[in-house]
Amino acid sequence: AYPPKILFQPSLEGYCNLFSTRTRQTPEYINALGPATGICDETVRKRNMVIAGASNFMPRFVNSLIIAFGSTFCAVFLGTLSAYGFSRFKVPLADDLLFFILSTRMMPPIAVAIPIYLMYRELGLSD
Structure with a gap:
């Protein structure tokens, strides 16, 4: 073999x-x-094949861009503000909060993806 x-x-x-x-x-x-x-x-x-029908590429692409840029902007903006706050101010339970933020990185991605998908579907941004 x-x-x-x-x-x-x-x-x-x-x-x-x-x-x-x-x-x-x-x-x-x-x-x-x-x-x-x-x-x-x-x-x-x-090859004796025919395209089944026209696709709605642009609306789907625009929805993807809205989701990509919107979530990236929110993550960077909120991450910057929270990092500045944790580094400069005395935050009660800072160690516990930072551990919680770090522990979400150990979670399976699908546990986060499903709620995010449901949220985008409610906003009308899913196809």
Whole structure:
């Protein structure tokens, strides 16, 4: 028995297949679609596949940007304020609070991801 060979050969065909849904169609249906408008359309049609439908990429991308920049800004802003407060002022139970902040780093990420997802869904920022 030989070990399996894994070859990394990126191609445009793989990229097109990544963003298209494969469905077998008759040649009559594919010809009725009209001429291919780009290289991805050509690749998909040569392999007898058709893109299932248009995607709503921009609204989803904007939602992702809002979440990414908003959560990053909040984390940096609140982290800076709390770090300054802990370093300059006498905070009661500072050791316990700092241990709690550190202990959240030891928690499984999914325990934090689910409540955050639910929060974003309530704000209408999930697709």
